[in-house]
Amino acid sequence: MRKILYFISLLSIFSVFCVLTQTAFASSSSSSGKSGTSDKFIVQPNGEQSVGYPQISIRTNAKANPIDFNKFAATCDSIADSYPVNDPSDRSQAVKKYLLEQIGSGDLGHVWIIVFNSARPGDYVSYSYWKGSGYVSNHNKNYSGYDPSEREFLYQKDIKLPQNMNTTKIENELIPPLLKQSTNIGKILGIPEDITGNGTFTPVTTCSWFCGNLWNSINKLDNQVDFTSPFSNSSEHAKKWGMPFLADLNSFANPGALAKYLSK
Template sequence: MTIFSSGDLGYAWIIIFNSDKKGNYTSYTCHGDLGFVKNADSEEINDSPERKFYIQRCIRLTNPDHCPDKLEQTIIPSLNRKSYLMAKLMGMAVKNPANGAYTKINNCTWFAGYLWNSITNEQLIYEQDFNGAAYAEKWGIDYLALVSKIADPGMLAESLSKIKQID
């Protein structure tokens, strides 16, 4: 799991700028052993606006239901629940079920992509097709039979790069 949650294969997170004031932001993602993480800005985990990134998409949020307090009451708990249930299906131990779980299927890109599409009503592609049923028996991993897509930072970057207009 370490290579998958290291950021070495890519990484995705959401930053909501609450105002023009430096440091007034809220960031969200899903990390390794932690699951859901809000406002991580440390040597180990940096989801701040200062972190370097390959590609970004910035838009203005105008819907009051998309402010951080509302997201933390609606969409985010649902994502955490889905990732927790997948982890349980995979036989993974989850330290804090309320924070969900980072899995190879429900990773940072899955979290950020799903949250982005929910907030913006855009349909960024952040998953690639995966025929889990073809590998479930071969690899001895029964839950893979249920998997038809896997979130991939490269797919998200490719989808973002195709957007020509910046709001």
């Protein structure tokens, strides 16, 4: 009975996640702080001085081509059909493996956030999510890897950090709930934490998911970003894949979607 109640509670958490995915990422009409190009990488290790400090930047090295998750779903359907209909466990494992390999490979692009405290070299904090490690930051004591400010990008949005915000608040109040949410979703998907307390990278809790949510939690409504692509007929695909908990997930976070938003 305890196991059943625990699973029900996890499904409730995932339902809330699906609602947030569909409603919290509305794109802003403001173009303030957007910059980038479709074919030339940019290196900006100390931020944009014209914006002022402290400033926050969300960056991606993806081209402005959102992932077509309907094509992804069709491939996943074919993978699932390699196993008997009455074998949802093997069907779901095969689909999860494919999605993690494709989405976590980096071939689809990456997203990260930089908070520049000043124009002084090295005076910044980096935040993102990696496959195999979850939360990464130069302020994360659990893991030494992170995205340096010198990393090349194609698009970014950089603005002054809100007056009521700082890196201590970001790390103590905004990031922990995201880590917990990704860990709970990982449990539903059967994907464990690679590093205890570091959150879980899954096909739905990716760098785009983490950074998009974190950015929108930090900034006001007029500076929100859109970072998801539609995923139609999710209930049909979820049933075919042996993943009924994905039935209400109608969009997926991905770097290309953010890049497209930032390119406008």
